[in-house]
Amino acid sequence: MTGINSVQHNDTFAFIFDMDGVLVDNMHMHARSWVELFQDYGLEGLDPDRYLRETAGMKGLDVLRHFLDKDITPEKAEQLTELKDFLYRFMYRDEIRPIEGLEVFLDKAESMKIKLGVGTGAGARNIEYTLGIPGLKNRFNAVVGSHQVRYGKPHPDIFLRVAELLETEPSRCIVFEDALPGLEAAYAAGMKSIALTTTNPAEIMRDRPGVMAVIDDFTALSPEKILEKSCIAQPSAS
Incomplete structure (x- = not known):
C-alpha cells in the first residue's frame, strides 16, 4: 500500500x-478604497457592492478600464492602483487577520x-x-x-x-x-x-x-x- x-x-x-x-x-475594505479613489477622480454614484459584483478579483488595470477610463494606459493604471492600495493598507492595517x-x-x-x-x-x-x-x-x-x-x-x-x-x-x-x-x-x-x-x-x-x-x-x-x-x-x- x-x-x-x-x-x-x-x-x-x-x-x-x-x-x-x-x-x-x-474585500469590502478594498471596495471602499476603490470607491474613494474613483470619487477623487470624478466618478460619482459607484457603491462598493457594484465593485464587488462586477470586478472583484480583477487586475487594477481591468478595474480602472471597466469603471473609469477604457483607454487608460497601463502606466497610469499602475499609478492609480498603487494609490488605491496604499489607501487600503492604511485603512485596514489594525484589522487584518x-x-x-x-x-x-x-x-x-x-x-x-x-x-x-x-x-x-x-x-x-x-x-x-x-x-x-x-x-x-x-x-x-x-x-x-x-x-x-x-x-x-x-x-x-x-x-x-x-x-x-x-x-x-x-x-x-x-x-x-x-x-x-x-x-x-x-x-x-x-x-x-x-x-x-x-x-x-x-x-x-x-x-x-x-x-x-x-x-x-x-x-x-x-x-x-x-x-x-x-x-x-x-x-x-x-
Whole structure:
C-alpha cells in the first residue's frame, strides 16, 4: 500500500487559495478604497457592492478600464492602483487577520501533505503585506500575483501557473474563491472550486460552474471531505 508521505508527482493534489476575501475577509475594505479613489477622480454614484459584483478579483488595470477610463494606459493604471492600495493598507492595517477557521484548516492540510498555493489578483506589495501577517507567513508552497501573468482573472493564467509551480495537474487542484471572475478562472483552468460568501451572497455563487460547495468560513470544513466530494482519489493509508 502507498502511504500519503510517499505520494509521487502524478498522485499529488493541491489547494489553491485566492488571497483577498479568502485568506482574509477584506474585500469590502478594498471596495471602499476603490470607491474613494474613483470619487477623487470624478466618478460619482459607484457603491462598493457594484465593485464587488462586477470586478472583484480583477487586475487594477481591468478595474480602472471597466469603471473609469477604457483607454487608460497601463502606466497610469499602475499609478492609480498603487494609490488605491496604499489607501487600503492604511485603512485596514489594525484589522487584518486570517479568516475564521483558516489556520486549523491549513494545519490539517499540511499534515496530509496537500500542497498549498495562492493565486491572487493582488500586486506584489499587497501580497507581501497580507501573507506576512501572523498565521499566514511561510504557509504556502507557491504564490502567484497579477504582476506575474499576462492575463488576470477571469482568465485561467494565475491558477495554471500556481499548479505548474506546485507540480500538480490542474484536475487535482481545488480552488478557494470569493469572487465571480475567480470562479470563472478556476473553471477555465479545469479546476473545481469552493466559494466563500465574503464578497457575494451564497445564492449567486452556488450555481456557478465547477463550484462544489459554498461556505462562510473554514470552521466547518475538512480537507478529507473536500477530496471525497471532488472525487480526487486520496492515497491509501499504509
